[in-house]
Amino acid sequence: MVCAHQVAPRLPPAIGRTRQRHGAALALRQPGFLTMDIFAALRARVIAALAELLPELPPEATAKVTVEPPRDPSHGDMATNAAMVVAKPAGIAPPKLAAALAEKLAALPEVESATPAGPGFLNLRLRADYVRAQIPEVLRAGEAFGQGAATGQRVNVEYVSANPTGPMHVGHCRGAVVGDALANLLAKAGHAVTKEYYINDAGAQVQALGQAALWRAAEVLAAQGAAGLLFDALRAAPAEARATIEAAWGTTLQYGGEYLVPVGAALAARDGAALFDADGRPAPGAADAARMLAVSMMMTEIRADLAALGVQQDIFISEAERVAAGDLDRAEAILNGKGLVYRGTLEPPKGKTPDDWEPREQTLFRSTQFGDDTDRALRKSDGSGTYFANDLANHLHKIDRGFDALVHVWGADHGGYVKRMKAAVAALSDSRVSLDVVLTQIVHVLKNGEPVRMSKRAGSYITLSDLIDEVGRDAVRFTMLTRKSDAQMEFDLDRVVEQSRDNPVFYVQYAHARIRSVLRAAGDPGPDSLAAAPLETLSDPAELALIRRIAAWPRTVEAAAAAREPHRIAFYLNDLAGDFHLLWNRGRDDATLRFIRAEEPQSTQARLALVAATGVVLRSGMAVMGVTPVEELRDERKGESAEPA
RNA sequence: GGACCCGUAGCUCAGCUGGAUAGAGCGCUGCCCUCCGAAGGCAGAGGUCGAAGGUUCGAAUCCUUUCGGGUCCGCCA
Known part of the structure; x- marks a missing residue:
C-alpha cells in the first residue's frame, strides 16, 4: 500500500504551490497523523504524472483536475478528467494525452489498470489490496478518521442568536442544529472554530420585554394586596389587567405569553412596590431593572433549551455591552475614514411604499460600493444607532479578535440582510475577512399529517423543549439535517420515531x-x-x-x-x-x-x-x-x- | 417594482461546485420470506432535470430571459 504521506516527497514543488491546501496537508502528513484520503493521494499521483509528461505545463493548468468515483461503477473505481482539462494548455488532443497518462498511471503501485474512455476520461481500477489497506488506517485512527490537517484558519460560527424575549421554538431549532453541526464540521475539516451566540439585548424589543415583566410584577403585587390606585384597579378587574395597565402607562404592551409571569414574580419578590411610583407608573430605573432581569431569565431558559439539544456554545456576546464598549462609534469612524459614510436620504422601496413614508435625512453607509442594492442607514433620524449599526459593532469586534472567516446561520427572513452585512465586513476588514451566511428555511411541523401551528399568539405554540420531549434529541438533530438548509422542510413528528x-x-x-x-x-x-x-x-x-x-x-x-x-x-x-x-x-x-x-x-x-x-x-x-x-x-x-x- | 431561496420519477428529496447512460427512499408491479440474522429481501417499470435561448469538448449544475412557489424590502430587531 501507499499512503498519502509517502507520496508527498516525490511531488514537484510547483504542485504544492498550485494546490496549497492539498500540498500543505500532504507535506504535514506523518505516520500516526491520520488524515489519509485516497482521493487526494491519487490526485497528487495524477498531477505528478502530468508534470513528468509535460514539464513545460504551467502548474495552474492542473487546478481543475479531479479524481472521483465514476457514476457508473463498471467504468472503474476512479476516473480523472486530467487529459481533458490539460489538453488545451498543453496543446495535445485529449485522447492522445489520456493514452500517455494511462501508461504512466498503470505503473503505479495503487493502480490495477488505467484505460482511456469517452472524450478523454481516464478510468482507473484500483488494486484490491490498496482499497483494503484503508481498513487498518481507519481502525488505527479511530473516530479521528476524516479529521483534516490543521488549516490555520480561525473561523467564527454564530448561530441561534434568538432574541432573549421568549423560549426557543422550532424555527430557532433548525438554526441551532445546522449551526452546531456546521461548526463541528468545520472543526473536523481542520479549522479552529469558535461557536458564538449574539444576544440582542439592546433596542426596542427588549425594552418592550422589560415593560411586560413590569406588567406581570404589577399583577403579582396587586394579588399580594399592595396599596395604590393601580393595584386597586387590577384587583377590581383581574381579567382586564392588560388594558388597565396600558391605559395607566399610556403604552401598548407586548409579549403577553404566560412565560413572563415567573419573571414578574421574581421582579416583584426582589424589588417589591418600589418598582412603581404613587401613580402606579414604573419608577425611575425600574424599566432598566426589569429589562435586565427579564433578559437574564430568558437567557437562562434559552441556555437550558440549548443544553437539552446538546448545543454548547463557546461564547455569548452581548449587543448592549459591545455598544457600551464604543465599538459602534469606532466602526463608524473606520468607515468614515474610508469615505463610506455620508448624510443623505433614501428612496422609498418601490411597489411597497409605507403609508407614513416621508423622506428623512440620515447617516448612511455606502454599501452599494460592495454590491448591495441600496445604501443603508447607520443612524436613525434622531441620531441613535440602527440595528445594522450595532451589528457593525459586533462584526468589528469579531474582526478585532482575529478571525479569518465569519459564518452566520440565519433564518430565511433575514435574507434581505445578507448583502449589507457582507458589504460591512468587507469594508471594515479591507476584504481580509470573509463572511458566509447560511440561511435556513422554514420548518413546518406535522402531526398526524396535519400542520401544527407555531404562532406565538396561538395556544398550540410549539417550543423546542416540547419537540425534544416528543421525539428525543437525536431524532431532532438528525432530522433537521436531512434537508439542504435553503430548502423548506416538513418535520413529521410521527415519521421521525x-x-x-x-x-x-x-x-x-x-x-x-x-x-x-x-x-x-x-x-x-x-x-x-x-x-x-x-x-x-x-x-x-x-x-x-x-x-x-x-x-x-x-x-x-x-x-x-x-x-x-x-x-x-x-x-x-x-x-x-x-x-x-x-x-x-x-x-x-x-x-x-x-x-x-x-x-x-x-x-x-x-x-x-x-x-x-x-x-x-x-x-x-x-x-x-x-x-x-x-x-x-x-x-x-x-x-x-x-x-x- | 426590487433582492434572496426553491422548482429533478406519482410523492418526499439527493446529485460530490461543469463530466460519461441523472440517483435514493416511499408508493406501484412481480418474485422470495413454514426452519436460517425478515421492525424484511431481490428485481422491474417510472424523467424532454419548470420553459426558452446562450457559454464549451461536455450543462440538472454557469449566464440571460421567462413561468410557478416561498421568504423579505425606509429609522423594527
Missing part, C-alpha cells in the same frame, strides 16, 4: 446497533488486533463497495465543510448505513456471507475489521451531527432488543 427504512434516523442508528451487536458477539476485539487481520478474503463487490464508501469519508468532510453544507453528512451516513445493511441482509440468505463464521477464523477477522471500521466512521459522522450512537435499539412494540439473538 418510526422504525423503518424511510426514517434515516432509525436506519443509521440501526446500522450502528447491528455493528455493535456483531462485535459484542465476537468478544469485542480491539482495534489493534483487528488492524492486524489479513484482509485478502475481502473480495466481494459489496464488501469492496463498503470500503470505498468508508474511504470517501475524509473527502466528504472536506467538500461539505467547503460548501458549508452539513446536511451532506446525514446523506453520507445514510448511504454508508445502506451499504452495511446490504451486507448484513445477504448474510441472511447465504450463511457463508455472515460476519462471524466459526469454521473460517481468518475471513471472520477480516469481516470484523470491516464492520468495526464501518462503526468508526458512523460514530465519526454522528459526532459531527451531534447525534449519540446507540449500542442497541429497542422495539417498543415487542419490548425486546433489536439485536439478533
Whole structure:
C-alpha cells in the first residue's frame, strides 16, 4: 500500500504551490497523523504524472483536475478528467494525452489498470489490496478518521442568536442544529472554530420585554394586596389587567405569553412596590431593572433549551455591552475614514411604499460600493444607532479578535440582510475577512399529517423543549439535517420515531446497533488486533463497495465543510448505513456471507475489521451531527432488543 | 417594482461546485420470506432535470430571459 504521506516527497514543488491546501496537508502528513484520503493521494499521483509528461505545463493548468468515483461503477473505481482539462494548455488532443497518462498511471503501485474512455476520461481500477489497506488506517485512527490537517484558519460560527424575549421554538431549532453541526464540521475539516451566540439585548424589543415583566410584577403585587390606585384597579378587574395597565402607562404592551409571569414574580419578590411610583407608573430605573432581569431569565431558559439539544456554545456576546464598549462609534469612524459614510436620504422601496413614508435625512453607509442594492442607514433620524449599526459593532469586534472567516446561520427572513452585512465586513476588514451566511428555511411541523401551528399568539405554540420531549434529541438533530438548509422542510413528528427504512434516523442508528451487536458477539476485539487481520478474503463487490464508501469519508468532510453544507453528512451516513445493511441482509440468505463464521477464523477477522471500521466512521459522522450512537435499539412494540439473538 | 431561496420519477428529496447512460427512499408491479440474522429481501417499470435561448469538448449544475412557489424590502430587531 501507499499512503498519502509517502507520496508527498516525490511531488514537484510547483504542485504544492498550485494546490496549497492539498500540498500543505500532504507535506504535514506523518505516520500516526491520520488524515489519509485516497482521493487526494491519487490526485497528487495524477498531477505528478502530468508534470513528468509535460514539464513545460504551467502548474495552474492542473487546478481543475479531479479524481472521483465514476457514476457508473463498471467504468472503474476512479476516473480523472486530467487529459481533458490539460489538453488545451498543453496543446495535445485529449485522447492522445489520456493514452500517455494511462501508461504512466498503470505503473503505479495503487493502480490495477488505467484505460482511456469517452472524450478523454481516464478510468482507473484500483488494486484490491490498496482499497483494503484503508481498513487498518481507519481502525488505527479511530473516530479521528476524516479529521483534516490543521488549516490555520480561525473561523467564527454564530448561530441561534434568538432574541432573549421568549423560549426557543422550532424555527430557532433548525438554526441551532445546522449551526452546531456546521461548526463541528468545520472543526473536523481542520479549522479552529469558535461557536458564538449574539444576544440582542439592546433596542426596542427588549425594552418592550422589560415593560411586560413590569406588567406581570404589577399583577403579582396587586394579588399580594399592595396599596395604590393601580393595584386597586387590577384587583377590581383581574381579567382586564392588560388594558388597565396600558391605559395607566399610556403604552401598548407586548409579549403577553404566560412565560413572563415567573419573571414578574421574581421582579416583584426582589424589588417589591418600589418598582412603581404613587401613580402606579414604573419608577425611575425600574424599566432598566426589569429589562435586565427579564433578559437574564430568558437567557437562562434559552441556555437550558440549548443544553437539552446538546448545543454548547463557546461564547455569548452581548449587543448592549459591545455598544457600551464604543465599538459602534469606532466602526463608524473606520468607515468614515474610508469615505463610506455620508448624510443623505433614501428612496422609498418601490411597489411597497409605507403609508407614513416621508423622506428623512440620515447617516448612511455606502454599501452599494460592495454590491448591495441600496445604501443603508447607520443612524436613525434622531441620531441613535440602527440595528445594522450595532451589528457593525459586533462584526468589528469579531474582526478585532482575529478571525479569518465569519459564518452566520440565519433564518430565511433575514435574507434581505445578507448583502449589507457582507458589504460591512468587507469594508471594515479591507476584504481580509470573509463572511458566509447560511440561511435556513422554514420548518413546518406535522402531526398526524396535519400542520401544527407555531404562532406565538396561538395556544398550540410549539417550543423546542416540547419537540425534544416528543421525539428525543437525536431524532431532532438528525432530522433537521436531512434537508439542504435553503430548502423548506416538513418535520413529521410521527415519521421521525418510526422504525423503518424511510426514517434515516432509525436506519443509521440501526446500522450502528447491528455493528455493535456483531462485535459484542465476537468478544469485542480491539482495534489493534483487528488492524492486524489479513484482509485478502475481502473480495466481494459489496464488501469492496463498503470500503470505498468508508474511504470517501475524509473527502466528504472536506467538500461539505467547503460548501458549508452539513446536511451532506446525514446523506453520507445514510448511504454508508445502506451499504452495511446490504451486507448484513445477504448474510441472511447465504450463511457463508455472515460476519462471524466459526469454521473460517481468518475471513471472520477480516469481516470484523470491516464492520468495526464501518462503526468508526458512523460514530465519526454522528459526532459531527451531534447525534449519540446507540449500542442497541429497542422495539417498543415487542419490548425486546433489536439485536439478533 | 426590487433582492434572496426553491422548482429533478406519482410523492418526499439527493446529485460530490461543469463530466460519461441523472440517483435514493416511499408508493406501484412481480418474485422470495413454514426452519436460517425478515421492525424484511431481490428485481422491474417510472424523467424532454419548470420553459426558452446562450457559454464549451461536455450543462440538472454557469449566464440571460421567462413561468410557478416561498421568504423579505425606509429609522423594527
